[in-house]
Amino acid sequence: MLGTVLAGTAAAAVLTAAGYQSMAPTGQWNGRTFTGLPRRTKHLALTYDDGPNDPHTLHLLEVLAKHDVRATFFLIGRYVRQHPEIAREIVKAGHVVGNHTFTHPLLTFNSAAEIRRELSACRSALRDAIGEHSNLFRPPFGGRRPAVLRIARELGLEPVMWNVTGYDWNAPPSAVIEQKIAKQIRGGDVILLHDGGHKQMGADRSQTVLATDSLIPKYKSEAYEFVTVSEMMSEANAGANARVGPDL
Secondary structure, eight states: OHHHHHHHHHHHHHHHHHHHHHHOTTOOTTOOOBOBSSTTOSEEEEEEEEEOOTTHHHHHHHHHHHTTOOOEEEEOHHHHHHOHHHHHHHHHTTOEEEEOOSSOOOGGGSOHHHHHHHHHHHHHHHHHHHSSOOOEEOOGGGOOOHHHHHHHHHTTOEEBOOSEEOOOTTOOOHHHHHHHHHTTOOSSEEEEEESSOSSSTTOOOHHHHHHHHHHHHHHHTTTOEEOOHHHHHHHHHHHHHHHHOOOO
16 A cells, blocks of 8 residues: 555656656756756857747847847747748847747647647748748747657757746836846856747837846846857857867
8 A cells, every 4th residue: 555655656756847847948858958058158148039029029129239239039930920021120130030839839738740830830931031040949938848859850940948037928027027037147048038928919028128228238247248049059069079079
């Protein structure tokens, strides 16, 4: 009897842990994802999800241009279809664009065919709007299971998560967003923010725009450099190759 209880408890613990890992930004149980550089590296990557969003994505582009910072935007395909001109403005400004699915579903509950369709439809929308783009992919809500990452890689996509979040999806005041981020920054971070909302076009992201305008000079004054996720991944790969060393 006791053995059965213990076995049941252990099974429940494993299921709970597995559920947590399917959503945890830095969890690696379900497969490798990029979450940043080793801590204390003086590079930061700003990332924005759920755009393009009229008009807040354009306001954000103005702020980023003012501070001469390049960021990474994970775009929803159906919004790209609605406002391809905003997607083009993102690329024109020198930012990196990634795949955030076509309709923003929680992929942990989708079939393999549905996952493939979501990623492929978003890629098609992006290609139609901006041509070739990065191979970066971020799962909506961070939700993934092994099949999600396997299918993404079969499509040539590289899964990207984050290790710092501004908790801005409910549009808190900019000061709250800044405080949340400040508590987590260590260096080498991928920072999650939102320029849109997955439920509808026009989500109010004015507070995120204000927070971005304050965060950039704050961390630049502390000798941090803002880079794109693509640049950060290249740095990580170069570091890995350096650790391995040349063939002799």
